[in-house]
Amino acid sequence: MIDRARLATLTEREASVFAERNPKSAAAYAEAGHLFGRVPMTWMNKKAGAFPLYVESARGNRVVDLDGNEYLDFALGDTGAMAGHSPAPVVDAVGRRIYEQGGMTMMMPTTDAEWVGAELSRRFGMDAWSFALTATDANRWAIRLVRAITGRSKILFHSYCYHGSVDESLIVVGPDGKGMDRPGNVGAPVKVTKTSRVAEFNDIEGLERQLAHGDVAAVLIEPALTNIGIVLPEPGYHDAVRRLTREHGALLIIDETHTFSAGPGGATQAWALEPDVVVIGKAIGGGIPSGAYGLSAELAERILNRTDLDIVDMGGVGGTLAGSPLSVAAMRATLEEVLTDAAFETMIATATAFTDGVREIIAEFELPWSINQLGARAEYRFATPYPTNGTDAAAAADPELEDYLHLALANRGILLTPFHNMALMCPTTSLDDVAAHHAALREVVAELVA
The missing domain is CATH 3.40.640.10 (Type I PLP-dependent aspartate aminotransferase-like (Major domain))
Structure with a gap:
């Protein structure tokens, strides 16, 4: 149901916005001539835009980039910062x-x-x-x-x-x-x-x-x-x-x-x-x-x-x-x-609210997507029903659609794990943060399927 021409147009627009918002990150990447792949680890090149965002500071589930843009971080270091940044x-x-x-x-x-x-x-x-x-x-x-x-x-x-x-x-x-x-x-x-x-x-x-x-x-x-x-x-x-x-x-x-x-x-x-x-x-x-x-x-x-x-x-x-x-x-x-027993209770409840909200958006726009939750972690996939093995899950990948979502969400102050659509809750992630994600996702999806 995705119009590929519209997807390409929207992605091009979001890439332009991304470049305009982040000139210092772009310059830092361009000047990184002594790093293999221009980054400390080559997996940092898994990015939707033309360059990765460079971090200036991070606390809890907030990240500020080199250009001063603040983000709600649902990536949390792909689990490495599940406790939040610098607890x-x-x-x-x-x-x-x-x-x-x-x-x-x-x-x-x-x-x-x-x-x-x-x-x-x-x-x-x-x-x-x-x-x-x-x-x-x-x-x-x-x-x-x-x-x-x-x-x-x-x-x-x-x-x-x-x-x-x-x-x-x-x-x-x-x-x-x-x-x-x-x-x-x-x-x-x-x-x-x-x-x-x-x-x-x-x-x-x-x-x-x-x-x-x-x-x-x-x-x-x-x-x-x-x-x-x-x-x-x-x-x-x-x-x-x-x-x-x-x-x-x-x-x-x-x-x-x-x-x-x-x-x-x-x-x-x-x-x-x-x-x-x-x-x-x-x-x-x-x-x-x-x-x-x-x-x-x-x-x-x-x-x-x-x-x-x-x-x-x-x-x-x-x-x-x-x-x-x-x-x-x-x-x-x-x-x-x-990461105490009590903290997990809150984190899992927050993730449940995240999952329920994404499920409502999927239903609202009749998207052929689905979402699974694993405690404090949730991820939406471009398939329904959700795949039950790794090969089927891999086949459900859509790199172009993923790039659009990641770019558009980043431009609206939301970070997901760059390798996939994973969102993780840390002890400081709030229901207001979840609502902000849902508002941004609803906006970018509505434009896509309009």
């Missing part, structure tokens, strides 16, 4: 570590680490925790451990899952139903099918076929897919995953990095899941690089009893800056004072 307890804890206590990285433990481990155990149920600087690293180290302890070589993923830049995870179900490299995969060390197996999300039979090969060390999953839209599990799916992994001798790793939005203990707690390993990152550090993985007591004991595994020095598990006093102090402050 006061984290700033205070980091300040104490730097200015009063000293020692940002020392290769020595602090007592904060045990507090964080105990709190993560309360929330996610795992017994023994180890720290990383990113969830990507935590996933890599967890994969090494499960391969070592099972003696099996392959990891099973869901098609279009998201586990950072872990090599093994960049596998999708191809047109022939078999595993293949995810399109655009950069510099794979080996063909991905040598390290990995893949099944569609919500496909119990497909999962069982892959496990039946007997070479899967672990199934590494997001409880809901989150980087290709929010693809929710169908009733009974997680029970089947746990049953099948046990029947086929595979371990279960749950990556809660994005699904932490489901509640204080992520989907693991909210849905009473029973993993062997939990991985989490981004949000738990309140903006300071942080990640962690937790093991069941039984698995931790099995690993520690293996005298042939070098998990202390150069065996491939760990990093010099992981578990640093600075990172651990930030994690403690975030979990103890910001």
Whole structure:
């Protein structure tokens, strides 16, 4: 129902407005000749306009760019700032570590680490925790451990899952139903099918076929897919995953990095899941690089009893800056004072209001779209009904329509996650902020379908 010529005209207009509003960001991008792709990380080039917005300051869910424009930030660092930008307890804890206590990285433990481990155990149920600087690293180290302890070589993923830049995870179900490299995969060390197996999300039979090969060390999953839209599990799916992994001798790793939005203990707690390993990152550090993985007591004991595994020095598990006093102090402050059980209640209620309002706009304009919610996180997709696996969700992508919406919303002071239409609520996101998003979305949609 989208008039493509009208879409192109509106996008051109919004791009012109974007350029007029942001001359300093445009100049900064043009002058960035010493950066690969002109940005600190090449994914910052995922932008609807001709250049990325440069940030001047950020507090809570407000961002001010280099040109002085203020935005309501629903991207929140693609979950990394789920606590809000620079939450006061984290700033205070980091300040104490730097200015009063000293020692940002020392290769020595602090007592904060045990507090964080105990709190993560309360929330996610795992017994023994180890720290990383990113969830990507935590996933890599967890994969090494499960391969070592099972003696099996392959990891099973869901098609279009998201586990950072872990090599093994960049596998999708191809047109022939078999595993293949995810399109655009950069510099794979080996063909991905040598390290990995893949099944569609919500496909119990497909999962069982892959496990039946007997070479899967672990199934590494997001409880809901989150980087290709929010693809929710169908009733009974997680029970089947746990049953099948046990029947086929595979371990279960749950990556809660994005699904932490489901509640204080992520989907693991909210849905009473029973993993062997939990991985989490981004949000738990309140903006300071942080990640962690937790093991069941039984698995931790099995690993520690293996005298042939070098998990202390150069065996491939760990990093010099992981578990640093600075990172651990930030994690403690975030979990103890910001992303609390009470905060999640408010954030989820706010996200429910966001979801309900978007659903009303979709119905008002009879759009063939849909929206899913995962706790404090919601995302609309250009399909109805909402896709139930990653391949169908990927097929529902519409880059031109997405660019228009992102540009038009940014010009009206609203930021969504640049990779997709994800909106996340932090503790300071208000119902008025949600209403502002809805007003802007209604305006840009009305012009599109007029």
